[in-house]
Amino acid sequence: MYVIGATIVSVATTFPEFCVSFIASLMKHPGTAVGNSIGSAVCNIGLILGTSVLVKPMVVQKKTALRQGAFMIAAGVLVTLLAIDGQLSHLNGLLLLVGLVCYIWYSVRRSAKQPNCTANNTPRTAGGEWLCQQRFSSILRFCIGGLSVGLGSVLLVQNAAVIARWLGVPELIIALTLVSVGTSLPEYVTSLTAIVKGHGDLGVGNVLGADVLDILWVLGASSLVRPLSIQRQTQVLDFPFMLLLMGLCVLFSSTGQRIYRWQGATLFGIYAIYLLLMFHLFT
Template identity: 40%
Template sequence: MFLTIILFSLGLVLIVKGGDLFIDSSINVAKISNLPEILIGATIVSLATTAPEAIVSITASLRNYTQMSVGNSIGSIVCNTGLILGVSNFIKPSKVKGKFTKLKSLMLIVFFAIFFIISNDRMINHSDAMILLVLLSIYILFDLLVINYKKSSSINNEVTYMKKDLIKILFLFLIGITGIFIGSNLLISNGIIIAKFIGVPEAVISLTFIALGTSLPELTTALTALRKGHSSLSVGNIIGANILNISLVLGAAGFLNPLEITNQNIYLDFPVAFIMILILGLSCILKGRINKIIGFLLFAIYISYLIFLYYLYF
């Protein structure tokens, strides 16, 4: 068991470090394409920070650990919203500027509501997954339209790179994605062993430890933004990451292999995630900010959820 814990921890380290390299190289690629910085944060970074969740859930689905696929995705949404946004906005409240983030907040609420409805038959089958992937296409199209609009209406200094810099960026990109792949397999294999050893379902491990591990890139991004005085940037990143967890992560995993939805998902995990999303989304849409009270409320829901899970299985 000691070796299992070591390998599980190694998987987390590889995912975090691989995710870090992946994020940095993705941002550099975006800069090469001359995208405005605010758009990089709101779109490219969200996609990059969601890569660990996507790879873990897709790998789990291919290996028939479908409860882990669902648990990792929903657990990441709960962790992103309750822990990361909750704590960061309790420390320093965020203002949500512009219609772009508010529209994404509305999309997040609608997307999760659609997912909630199609999962009520206790299965995300091929057809359901196609619906989620269509939602992903809508989200990507929305982002592309906004990017084109922002590029045409903003002045942006072109960033130039030498050939050796481009090779380095590509190399770090490949190293990062490789680290995430290897770490994902270590995390899943040893997470299953740990779950069986302590007598809890694989879904619970994925809802807590694995979800926290794959959400560390979002946590790193939020803390960095907070330290540099740009706390509002992390809000757009988390909203985008949550949308991708629903549409990309669950859509791709369900397309490859039908995902089993448990009673715990329907009556506990999904409602908790939806309540958090509603609080976050409505705060952005109606008030245009996330204050300390909202931050504390999101964090309190997250802690209460973990405590409930603990007493449910121990």
């Protein structure tokens, strides 16, 4: 179940971030593209996981947390090093996407080694025609949903720029806060629901997997479209807080014991401090 949370569910919940950053890159808004990706990675741990644990403490398997957490931290360190010159180039984007392929390959390989729990419990469908209709309906709804997210992303990018000019703050800050929180709502609903229902592995797996995808998939594809400039704020504030929260997330979830409320409060508190410093230093 943990592997499912870190791959399939995370891809679906990260799709809004991908659309927003990809379209922002196409529309020449690098601040929005970068801010949405990094802001979502920070929000996933500080806000989503932090408040979810405050609602209900949970237990996560140690080995799986370490494996997925290692990928997350490696992705965070990689993008920090690649952006040290103030830009994510086409080559940097290609390297991030190569990392994405490695991550997906590893996740699929791990999933294949797990016993199939549903193979003997899945009822056979008597009507092939009914099954075909269900598949067609699912594909149709998926396409409509994807189109809606794409159109919504265009409007979101355009209005983020308008709000930034109206408030007199950089687009990057709007993307790191309002935009990233908005695009992270699917992760919030998924993780909180899973944790409340007692599926801690799925909840944490969704957060770790979403952070990996926010960096490798979202930033990789966006910088492949057009090189992305990395502002000084991202280098001195956003990246350090992102890596700090990633490290604490792995530390708290890899003990093999319960993730307690005080640990959730710590993650949320660091996220709040990050927001305060951002608005104090860069607005």
